[in-house]
Amino acid sequence: MKKNVIKILIACATLVVVYTIIWTVYVDIVYLPYIKALDGEKSAVIDGYEYTVFTPSYPSFSGNLSVEESKRNRDVYSETTAGLLIWPSINGECRFHVMIETPTEIYDEYSSGSYIYGYELNSELKPDLSTQEFEDNYNEHKDFFEDNWDKVETMLKKTQSVFNISL
Numbered sequence: 001m002k003k004n005v006i007k008i009l010i011a012c013a014t015l016v017v018v019y020t021i022i023w024t025v026y027v028d029i030v031y032l033p034y035i036k037a038l039d040g041e042k043s044a045v046i047d048g049y050e051y052t053v054f055t056p057s058y059p060s061f062s063g064n065l066s067v068e069e070s071k072r073n074r075d076v077y078s079e080t081t082a083g084l085l086i087w088p089s090i091n092g093e094c095r096f097h098v099m100i101e102t103p104t105e106i107y108d109e110y111s112s113g114s115y116i117y118g119y120e121l122n123s124e125l126k127p128d129l130s131t132q133e134f135e136d137n138y139n140e141h142k143d144f145f146e147d148n149w150d151k152v153e154t155m156l157k158k159t160q161s162v163f164n165i166s167l
Contacts, residue, residue: 023058030088031055034065037163045070049158062087067159069151082151084159094165096121096156100148117141125156125167 034053038044043052050070056063068083080102087095099118119138120128127145129135138145160167 019059023056023061026061026090027055027063030090031063034088034163046162047158049155051159051162064088065159065163067155067162069155080148080151082148082155084152084155086159086163086165088165092166096125098127098152100145100151102144117144119145 031053035042035055038051038053042055043050045051048070050066050068052066054063054066065086065088066083067086069081071081080100083099083101085097085099087097089095097118097120102117120134122128122130127134127138129138156167159165
């Protein structure tokens with residue numbers, strides 16, 4: 001009986017060690033190149049844009065990259081800004097999500113704070129309209145999104161340049 005318990009404990013410890021090794025290798029393969037692109041840091045401001053690498057927390061495999069217009073030296077309460085979330089994968093492909101934030105005063109003089117509009121991008125880096133929910137959300141804010149598309153394109157180009165992501 002005692003030998004079985006010891007065997008089970010050894011098996012469990014072995015599984016934890018193997019999982020930890022796999023997790024460490026995965027994080028290094030996927031996220032280390034992006035950290036190196038920021039000179040070994042997890043965040044940097046380059047040419048007015050903030051680049052951040054969020055590595056997964058153990059035991060999760062989910063991390064992301066973010067790129068946003070720097071809020072330093074800007075009036076974030078009167079300007080529309082854009083941000084980009086990127087989920088890299090081990091095969092080198094990435095998923096993109098765009099967020100455009102605008103002060104509510106631009107659209108509603110009685111509100112304060114901001115609205116954030118978010119859109120998944122498809123493989124052609126255009127708004128993902130693959131579901132009715134995505135399509136309805138896009139159509140509801142289409143003018144706003146199109147008015148700010150230049151910000152998104154600029155961020156995509158800067159992201160490609162800094163993180164060496166193929167678009």
